[in-house]
Amino acid sequence: MTNTSTIARGGGNTPAPGRRRKSSARPTRASGLPAWAVPYVLLVPGLLVIAGLLLYPMVQLTVMAFQKVGLAQVRGTRPAEWVGWDNFQRVLDNEIFWSALRNTVIFAVVAVSLTLIVGTAVGVLLNKLGKKMSLFVVIGCMFAWAVPPVAQGVIWRWLFDADAGIINWALNLLPDGLSSLLFGRADWTGEPWLNDAFTLYVVLVFCVVWAGFPFIAVSVLAGLKGIPAELYEAAKVDGSGPWRTFRKITLPLLKPVFAVLTILSIIWDFKVFSQLYVLMNGPTNREAFNLSMYSVAEAFKPPQKLGSGAAISVILTIILLIITVVYVRQIVKQEEMS
Template sequence: MTDMSTLAPGGERSSTPGRPRRPRGRTKASGLPVWSIPYVLLIPGLLVIGALLLYPMVQVGIMAFQKVGLAQISGRRPTEWVGLENFTRIFDSEIFWSALRNTVVFAVVAVTLTLVVGTAVGVLLNNLGRKMSTFLVVGIMFAWAVPPVAQGIIWKWLFDAEAGVINWALNLLPDWLSSLLFGRADWTGEPWLNDAWSIYMVLALTVVWASFPFIAVSVLAGLKGIPSELYEAAKVDGASAWRTFRKITFPLLKPVFAVLTVLSIIWDFKVFSQLYVLMGGPANREAFNLSVYSYAEAFRSPPRMGSGAAIALVLTVILLIVTAVYVRQLVRQEDL
């Protein structure tokens, strides 16, 4: 007896019994092929991205090979193509290499501290009750929501030499304790934001304070998806908290940590607003990073927008290389 449920129209047996056929025609509403609809829906978003991101990036790339100064901006002279002259100028400058060193060292320190602090807070929030966890999440997200310029202003006030809370708090310590810990007892008028090292110390505190809430909430979301039975089994086996994190939490959250690391690298490599505010403008060349150095070259008198664009292009290439290498390593580890 023939099974009529597996026969296609015309008497031929269907190769996929019981499965509805995929429509291959055109939709009645739009007249477009069905397969093209997802791509058509992406066009508005791609146009916005192209207008806001791709076009400025292309213009910066073009400007990096041109001489764009005050005469070109005012229209007295046409823009001149100078080839690699802008790159030669910045590579011959000691400020560029100092700014590159500051950028890389700061990014390594800030990314590491942000991930460690954010992960620790995320694990802590996961172990709290629902109400307390929600309350703390809302509280720490206020720090993440503060605009970068406001972050710089807050921490600049905290470390102000004359009216800063930090100097006031350090002066409250007993003289013997302050001398034992820091080698000095009087902190009145301490100029934290005059030296490049102390500026980057304050900048690291600023960035970690503003960035760890995003890491913590992301880790918390990932922890909610891990079955509790795994932790119960580890507890029964007598595993310590660190061993549980290393053997269960970290492997299962590796994709989350991969994304967070890439985002943190991108954000911390191109920090500008907070450093600009803490420095009070591009005055201290020893404290430049590549973003501030690019701004100083492009907009300080005399403006050299071609050199500033070249520095920005170098920073972009460095970010692309670092991100590509990191992602490639992650992919190779997954394949193994």
Template sequence: MTNTSTIARGGGNLPAPERSSKRSRRQAKPSGLPGWVIPYVLIVPGLLVIAGLLLYPLIQMIIISFQKVGLRQIRGVPADWVGGDNYTQVLDNEIFWSSLRNTVLFAVVTVTLTLVLGTAVGTLLNKLSKRMSALVIVGIMSAWAVPPVAQGVIWRWLFDADAGMINWGLNLLPDWFSEMLFGRSDWTGEPWLNDPLSLYIALIVCVVWASFPFIAVSVLAGLKGIPSELYEAARVDGSGAWRTFRKITLPLLKPVFSVLTILSIIWNFKVFSQLYVLMNGPTNREAFNLSMFSFAEAFRSPPKMGTGAAIAVILTVLLLIVTAVYIRQIVKTEEL
């Protein structure tokens, strides 16, 4: 009975369901597009968003850098093309070279401190228990989540000459210890944010405080991927902690450190918000970095947006060169 009913339902033709499934699969295929084109079509919306948010402003910045744009142009007067005059004025300006020096030195010191501190904290987190590690991660990531302007406000208050906790804490040190370390014992009213050197010390502390948590968590993620058998074998061979780090941890985390170094260089080269808040605006020309110099030229009276755009283009080119050289060195090392 079962065979008879089955044949009856299929109309005496058993392969019919197979043919219908093949026909439905053929109908489900998109018409007119080869299979290899579909992934590229799907990423077109993302590329359009990137072009609108990044590429278009970049092109406009390059165009403005070859124009004279001031108050008259803001009111609607067409901009005049000046060719490379904006770049000539920038390169002939002493403030540009002092700003470039400040930018490079700040980036070198900050990137180094951020990577060293972040790696140390990431290694420590890897040694802690899961519960304690999660607690510490939440704590340090709270600093990383603070917006740049808020970071500047926090550290401007801490380094305040009259009510800042930095001066208060230094005054708590024993006089002999403070004299031995700093050559002075009284820190009342110390104007940290007026002198370029002490201002950049405050800026370095501010940026490192907010940046090292990201490095630490990234290093922790890389350490979780290293097999524990390698460390056990190193301990059996009598390898110390520093030797184990150099021979096992550092080589295996090299891709992670490469990416983190590039990101840190880019972020620290274009620091602006924290410096603006600590400096209370573009007031001290000796403490300018390239971002602050570009802002001051473009928006401080009288506004010279063409010159400011030229400085921004130079900063962008410098970042591209530094990143390209670093990536090339990484590729060469991988090939060797």
């Protein structure tokens, strides 16, 4: 009797064993937001910071590129005057712009290539070393990467100083016959490495590669740690040499890593300014200008033409965007074909 009444009271609402009711409501968080909206809400603070630090200054820079802005406009005594495309026309008609563009492109090609080559070689070497020795070398390399750009320029300016530089002192230690055979001269006292545009950029390449290869090396090392050791063992059994193993196994598997590192290196080396400014001791040698130095010289050297400087910066940004888009599209096409 008792069992029957119990079934009669609750049997109508009790679901069958093994079955669960389906809820038509979408899952929500404790905050009341839908689950799909939570990631976007979490991105809002970061997007606001990026907009405040990057997007707003970029918009202001673009607006300034179409205005005549000088010291009077900065002081607020006169309003900025809209001049349309005149700043861009003036910049493109100046021979210094094309010289600076040539210097920028050639330097970026050489510096990016050498940084990637040296960084990759060091990364492979670190992967072959033991754990303690690898950690010791990584820490030593990262000291160079951690040096601020201005300090990098000071270090290399001191090394190549005409009067007290170590480079001239070391070259003078070579036997006169050997020095004459290798370089065509025996006396290096007072050699002004930083006065000539070509040797200045040679020193700048050394400076940028020295400071940039540790980041490449550590990134390549991290990528190598993710490659299964069985692939190298199989290649070794098949009689593959080190260079062929690198081309057939390491390089293809590290393509995504190299793609990111190449893009970052291009952006960094196209915008090199601090090291060049210190080595050049300010915008003094127009033949050695790159686009960044030319922009600063136009904007701040009397008479100040901030509109022209902004126009050069906009052109540099557009060039970087074009290079990045073209490079990324090539990578995507190669991935789709493979």
